[in-house]
Amino acid sequence: MTLKLTEQSLPDVMLIEPVVFEDDRGFFMETYHMIKYSEAGLDQQFVQENHSHSRRHTLRGLHYQLKHPQGKLVYVIAGEILDIAVDIRRGSPTFGRWTGTLLSDKNKRQLFIPADFAHGLCVVSETADVMYKCTDLYAPGDEYGILWSDPTIDIVWPIENPILSEKDAKNPQLKYIPASLLPVYKG
Numbered sequence: 001m002t003l004k005l006t007e008q009s010l011p012d013v014m015l016i017e018p019v020v021f022e023d024d025r026g027f028f029m030e031t032y033h034m035i036k037y038s039e040a041g042l043d044q045q046f047v048q049e050n051h052s053h054s055r056r057h058t059l060r061g062l063h064y065q066l067k068h069p070q071g072k073l074v075y076v077i078a079g080e081i082l083d084i085a086v087d088i089r090r091g092s093p094t095f096g097r098w099t100g101t102l103l104s105d106k107n108k109r110q111l112f113i114p115a116d117f118a119h120g121l122c123v124v125s126e127t128a129d130v131m132y133k134c135t136d137l138y139a140p141g142d143e144y145g146i147l148w149s150d151p152t153i154d155i156v157w158p159i160e161n162p163i164l165s166e167k168d169a170k171n172p173q174l175k176y177i178p179a180s181l182l183p184v185y186k187g
């Protein structure tokens with residue numbers, strides 16, 4: 001058995017279905033194996049791993065780093081989230097478009113969000129514990145955000161009044177972000 005990667009509606013955003021071994025004791029799975037993921041088409045080096053715990057209706061994002069862009073491999077160890085990737089690369093044929101998928105402890109799927117894309121998530125279960133590996137380190141002062149409810153992106157979130165951080169509530173719409181503060185599509 002090999003893990004399965006499926007490209008989503010945006011280029012290089014990959015849904016990953018790891019091999020899961022289940023029996024009457026529970027289950028076992030590799031959440032990451034550098035060689036197997038590389039052979040399957042996800043050849044990334046991860047340098048940091050984060051864990052967030054959030055309650056129902058928490059929305060985190062949409063975040064990105066510009067000088068230290070982070071590709072992210074996201075999965076849920078408890079609960080369920082809607083995980084979102086937005087193409088914010090100037091000049092990209094899919095600029096301003098989004099894709100999303102439900103990730104949960106039950107489906108054990110992962111989503112890879114490439115560097116130079118914005119990332120956000122919304123908790124749809126009572127609580128959720130989310131793990132994500134990053135291809136670059138968090139760089140204070142290099143984090144940017146886009147308004148979660150930007151009408152030009154038009155993400156279909158499963159809630160109307162999310163719980164937001166003060167910072168996320170004040171993020172600008174994509175059209176108001178100066179071009180110099182957006183990544184460039186490299187084709």
